[in-house]
Amino acid sequence: MTPDSNANATDPTDDRTDAETLRRVADRTPTRLDVGRAGPRPPTDALLEFREDHGLARDAVFSRVDDSLVDDLDLVTLRTRVADADQYLARPDLGRELAEESITRLHEECSETPGVQIVVSDGLSSTAVETSVPELLPVLKDGLAERDIDVGTPVFVEFGRVDVMDVIGEELAADCCVILIGERPGLRTAESLSAYFVYGPERGGPTAEKSVVSNIHDSGLPPVEAGAELVDLLANVLEQEASGIDLREDDREFETES
Amino acid sequence: MTDFQGPLTSIGIDVGTTTSHAIVSRLQIETPPGDAASPAIVDREIVHRGEVRETPLVDSQTIDVDRVAAFVDRELTAAGVSPAEIDTGAVIVTGETARRENAEPLVHRLAADTGQFVAATAGAALEAVLAGRGSGAAARAAETGGTVANVDVGGGTTNIAIFDGSQTCDDGMGFDDVTVAETRCLDVGGRLVTVDDDGHVESVSPPARTIADALDLPVAVGSALDADVRDRLMSAMVDAIVDSCSGPPFDALTRSLSIGTLPDDQPALSGVVFSGGVGRLVRTPPKDPFEYGDLGGGLAAAIADHETVRSWSVFEPAEDIRATVVGAGTETTTLSGRTISLDESVLPLRNVPVAAVSGPVSDTEETFKQRFDAATAAILSHHDPGEVDAIALSIDDVGDLTYDRIRVIADALESALAPIPPTLPVVVVTRQNCAKVLGQTLRRTTDRSLLVLDELAVDGGDYLDVGEPTAGGESVPAVVKTLAFGE
Ligand code: B12
Numbered sequence: 001m002t003p004d005s006n007a008n009a010t011d012p013t014d015d016r017t018d019a020e021t022l023r024r025v026a027d028r029t030p031t032r033l034d035v036g037r038a039g040p041r042p043p044t045d046a047l048l049e050f051r052e053d054h055g056l057a058r059d060a061v062f063s064r065v066d067d068s069l070v071d072d073l074d075l076v077t078l079r080t081r082v083a084d085a086d087q088y089l090a091r092p093d094l095g096r097e098l099a100e101e102s103i104t105r106l107h108e109e110c111s112e113t114p115g116v117q118i119v120v121s122d123g124l125s126s127t128a129v130e131t132s133v134p135e136l137l138p139v140l141k142d143g144l145a146e147r148d149i150d151v152g153t154p155v156f157v158e159f160g161r162v163d164v165m166d167v168i169g170e171e172l173a174a175d176c177c178v179i180l181i182g183e184r185p186g187l188r189t190a191e192s193l194s195a196y197f198v199y200g201p202e203r204g205g206p207t208a209e210k211s212v213v214s215n216i217h218d219s220g221l222p223p224v225e226a227g228a229e230l231v232d233l234l235a236n237v238l239e240q241e242a243s244g245i246d247l248r249e250d251d252r253e254f255e256t257e258s
Numbered sequence: 259m260t261d262f263q264g265p266l267t268s269i270g271i272d273v274g275t276t277t278s279h280a281i282v283s284r285l286q287i288e289t290p291p292g293d294a295a296s297p298a299i300v301d302r303e304i305v306h307r308g309e310v311r312e313t314p315l316v317d318s319q320t321i322d323v324d325r326v327a328a329f330v331d332r333e334l335t336a337a338g339v340s341p342a343e344i345d346t347g348a349v350i351v352t353g354e355t356a357r358r359e360n361a362e363p364l365v366h367r368l369a370a371d372t373g374q375f376v377a378a379t380a381g382a383a384l385e386a387v388l389a390g391r392g393s394g395a396a397a398r399a400a401e402t403g404g405t406v407a408n409v410d411v412g413g414g415t416t417n418i419a420i421f422d423g424s425q426t427c428d429d430g431m432g433f434d435d436v437t438v439a440e441t442r443c444l445d446v447g448g449r450l451v452t453v454d455d456d457g458h459v460e461s462v463s464p465p466a467r468t469i470a471d472a473l474d475l476p477v478a479v480g481s482a483l484d485a486d487v488r489d490r491l492m493s494a495m496v497d498a499i500v501d502s503c504s505g506p507p508f509d510a511l512t513r514s515l516s517i518g519t520l521p522d523d524q525p526a527l528s529g530v531v532f533s534g535g536v537g538r539l540v541r542t543p544p545k546d547p548f549e550y551g552d553l554g555g556g557l558a559a560a561i562a563d564h565e566t567v568r569s570w571s572v573f574e575p576a577e578d579i580r581a582t583v584v585g586a587g588t589e590t591t592t593l594s595g596r597t598i599s600l601d602e603s604v605l606p607l608r609n610v611p612v613a614a615v616s617g618p619v620s621d622t623e624e625t626f627k628q629r630f631d632a633a634t635a636a637i638l639s640h641h642d643p644g645e646v647d648a649i650a651l652s653i654d655d656v657g658d659l660t661y662d663r664i665r666v667i668a669d670a671l672e673s674a675l676a677p678i679p680p681t682l683p684v685v686v687v688t689r690q691n692c693a694k695v696l697g698q699t700l701r702r703t704t705d706r707s708l709l710v711l712d713e714l715a716v717d718g719g720d721y722l723d724v725g726e727p728t729a730g731g732e733s734v735p736a737v738v739k740t741l742a743f744g745e
Contacts, residue, residue, distance in 0.1 A: 024403045024424075138661050143698050221691070222659040228599075228694035 057185035060125040061085070065156070069130060073137055075120055075156035076109045078102040078168075082159035095161035098168070106155070106171055114152025116144055116234050117174035117201075121160030125182025128193040132216055132223040133180055136193070139227025140178075147235055162196045162210070169201025176237050177201040178230065183214065192217045195230055199243040209244035211237070266299075266345040266728065266735065269334075269372055270587020272580075273326055273364065275353035276413030276449050276535060276552075278313045279580055280333040281587045282306040285346070287728065289596065296596045296691075296713055297733045302588040306337030310579055313355060318461075321355060323364050330368060344373030346725060346735050348590040352385045352582055353447065354414030354463070362741075375606045375725035377590060381740035382443035382517050386410065386417035388585030390438075393533035394576030399423030400436040404528030406573070407503055410581060411536035411557070413449035414463070415517070416499050418442040420525050439525065442502050443517040446495045448536040448554025451477065455551075459483050465515055469494050472511050489560075492553055496560045500567060503530070529571045532561070538578035590739065591725075595713030596732045599697020604683045604707050605734070607647045607724045609741065612687070613637040614718030616654040623666055630674035636718070643679050648709075650685035652716040659692055668699040675706065683707040685724065687716050711736065 026034040035046035042050070062085050070077055079102050081094040088095055098106070118140070120133055137154070144151050152172065157164055162179060169177030178197040186192065193216040198205060213233070216226040237243050265284040272279055286301035314325035334341065349368040351361045361380065369378040390396050390408030399406040399421035410417045422439040445465035452460040459479050462470070470477040473494055475487050494511065501512040504527075508520055532540040539558030546555065561567055577584045613633040617625075630651070637649050651671070657663050675684055684706060688696065693712035700708060709724065716722060716738050725735040 021403065135659075135661055139695055139698075142702075146698070146702060218659070224659050224661050224664055224695045225692050227661075228698045231698065232694070 053190075056127075056190045060127040060182065060185045060190035061089075063126045064158070065122050065126045065129050069134070070156045073120070073133065073154075073156075075154050076105065078106060078155050078157045080157060080159045080161070080164055085159075088159045092161050095159055096163040096167070098157075098164065098171075102157075103167075103171060106168065110153035110155065110172055111150075112152075113173045113175075115149040115175050115238060117152050117165075117169050117172055117177040118154035119157060119160070119165050119168055119177060119179040120154065121157040121164065121179055121181045123160060123162070123181035123194075124184040125190055125192065128182035128191050128217065129180070131191050131218075132193040132226075135223040136180065136216065136227040136230075139224050140230055143228060143231030144234065147231070149235065149238065162207075163205075165196065165198065166201045166203050166205050169198065170203055174201060175199070176234060176243070178234060189217050189219065192220060193223070193226075195226065197230075197234060197237060197243055199237050199241060199246075207244075209242075209246055211243045211247065266591070267339060267343055268587050268591060269344050269347035269376060270583045270585070270590075271330055271347075271349040271368055271372070272583035272586055273313055273321065273349070273351045273355050273368075274412055274535075274582070275355050275415070275447060276313060277310050277579070278326060278329065279310050279583045280308040280330050281580065281583050282308075282334070282337040282339055282344075283584075283588045285588065285591065287593065289732075297593050297728075299591065299593065304584065304588070306333065306339075307580065308333040308336070308583075319359055321351075321358050321360055321364055323360060323367060326364065327368065327371060330372060334372070341371065341373050344376060345728075346375045346377075346591045346737070347373060348377040348379050348388075348586040348737060348739070350379045350385060350388065350582065350586045352415070352417075353412050356380050356382075356385075369608075375723065375735065377723045377737040377739055378609065379586070379590065379737070379739040379741065381742035382415065382417055383441040383742075384740045385415075385582060386419040386441040386443055387438050388589060389417055389533050389582040390419035390421055390531070390585070391589040392577050392581035392583070392585030393531050395419070395529075395531040395533075395573075396421045396436045396438075397576075398529060398531065398573055402528065405439065405526055406529045406531065407525065407527050408531045408533060408575075408581075409499065409503060409537060410534040411499065411532065411540075411561070412447050412534040412582075413536075413552070413554070414445065414447040416444050416446045416502070416534075418503055420527070440521050441518075442521065444498060444502050444512065444515045445517060446498050446515055448550070448557050449552045450495075451483070451491070452552045453483055457482050460551075466491070468514055469498075469511065472514075488553070488556065492556050492560045495553070495557060496564050496567075499561065500564055503527070504566065527570065529573050530567075531573050531575050533575045533578050533581035535579050536561075537575070537581075540572075541574070590737045591735045592714065592738065593728070593733045594711040594736055595691050595693060598693045598712060598732070598734060599701075599708070599710040600727065600734070601683065601707045601709055602727065604648065604709065605724060605726045607683065607685065607709075607722075609646070610648045610650045610685055610722045610724070611637055611641045611646060612650040612652050612716050612718060612720045612722055614652045614654060614716075616718070623670075626666065627670045627673060630670040633718075634674045634677060638677060643682050646682075648683035648685055649678065650687055650716070650722050652687040652714075652718065652720075654689065656688055656690050656692055656696075659690060661695070664692065664695050664699050668696060668703065671700060672703050675704070678706075680706050683709060685709045685711065685722065687714050687722070688712045689715055714738065 079099045082088045165177040165179040183192040194214040198210045283304045288300045289297040314322035365378040369376045389410035395408035400423045420439040422437045450466035543559035544555040615633045693710040697710035723737040
């Protein structure tokens, strides 16, 4: 063969029967590509793998954050109006409200008017809280302390939704509130944590005025790095006295067709 | 906070043995959605493709710096951009030109003249890699997952870069860094012997002399070049190129023509791309082998005809004669990770020498500290702190990303930096995503001017240029390079 004649002849991606190339494509993504089939069903290996992942996801949602971890992190435990895990899934609204005794406890045990009120909550993944918060929280607290930002008394909320931070922040008259909460388990991992934050928290505040840093886990944004990143972001929120879309001037110009 | 990410305007300048060229390109930056992703250059568009010009020389040892600068000026005018608009890019002297006495001042002058953040680079290995990125060999390896060699045959040297695509992954926005398995460079090129219009030998460069002596061929300045002698000379050159691509073992002649150390393992090549002034002619050798007054045309024909080459899968280059300049213009700049810790007042930094902190991460804290101390000692023994913009320490592996670990590293760094003058900026580079936390932790104990960058692969002995923040201020452009003149 001359160099000329086979110039384009051997591109493996052209060959759909090339098992090796297909394997490499499938290996490059966490999606369930090219798992094969046995008759009308997935093959045993693929089915077991799927069941395992699904099991991990369910565990993340249905397990509880260990009490000793909450103690170690020195968090004040609060509860929402949710009674159990099933109700948590069925009634997101109850996960946004604090139980009556928890509101009392909040005022008894937490200092008022912090610069940044820190809230930790199981949300949809207790696993995420257990793996990431122990690394993230100390970085966040040290970093904020170094900037002379008062973090008040960090709390833990069982069966929480993102907007429970509005209630806590409003009750304590915090300038800003951040919630470290387990994300809905997804394709890549059941250990992913998010940090949602809001300036001037108040009940019923719109999501649009909140910000989020998501995908915090070992193979996403590493928890320690997320902690440091949040220090910068929260300092900026306090400085600008804004969060969510209020921080993003570039997005505010909506074009209307005339 | 803004997400506006305009394209970067980048220049590439290649001053080679025979020809020189400049290109202007636009590098599009994007940050994929999701907080874990870092900005990346996702598209490279060449907006001005300069003419291929003969490299102006004052004499055989000296490049005509003023004329090179003048042609770069003309190219910029033709492209319609002023130096002030150029964000990044690289100047490289290649082939035999890198050995000319004024090569080093030349690239530094061009780099400084053409833009705020244009890097001066040199070195056969870097040249090989840039040519392979410019020719599309690297992309071919990434797309196919194969091992692809780029063989850039120029006037004075042949630079081979072997790209291994088996480990690359597609992050959804194009292919991630394909690994450079190795480079192999040798003193073989089309212009080792030049011939005048009457077919008389005009010049014979030292490597051509080496070949002629080894084969006992009569090649003398002023006398006619016999067709048989010429063919044997060329076939020895092609043998050396092929041998260099396929060995070890290597022939004695290949070894004496090689630049740098030769590798210990044979590559399993799935494809080969030829680029460079001679490489370009491999597909279409000229009818008259002396069309260019040198061995280039004949050499190209001999390569195409070589038995081993005919057994290879040869792919067409995306760029041929401009492969290196396109590589220099579009592929030298990388972006650091998004979360970085910066003292912006010191930017840009140029030609920052790098020492690597490497070794097993499982080491005890004590040995770990010693490795940091050794890295600073190494850098201070090679570079006078008064002569450099900054120094850089590159940490190969931080280990598990825990807060405890970060504190151990910050401690080790702090004591290792003690002997460095407090006014000299220090750049700390990590491969893992941890610059912000490391930067914050370090800042608690030191107030020296610090720059912590992550998600960059830099090795000891490299040099680093760091530009001003881009991608909404969350990332900096960086050029990792060698400055090995006269290898
Ligand atoms: C479920 C989900 C939604 C649902 C939420 C419905 C609900 N009631 O649960 C819907 C479809 C409405 C949604 C909408 C949007 N989402 Co969404 N969403 C998610 C997802 C998949 C899981 C979130 C989760 O687990 N939350 C934890 C549980 C416990 O929270 P919760 O209290 O039950 O639900 C609240 C949060 O989910 C929150 N929320 C959901 N998305 C977003 C986005 C932003 C910017 C904010 C501030 C809050 C927010 O709103 C819910 C109601 O209060 C994440 C993916 C991820 N990796 O986290 C993306 C994710 C958070 N969403 C994202 C985005 C961009 C959006 C939209 C802006 C999309 C759009 N262009 O319109 C909107 C914004 C919503 C708003 N009102 O402003 C991005 C955020 C990227 C970033 N760093 O800014 C993520 C990370 C997905 C991604 N990788 O791109 N989302």
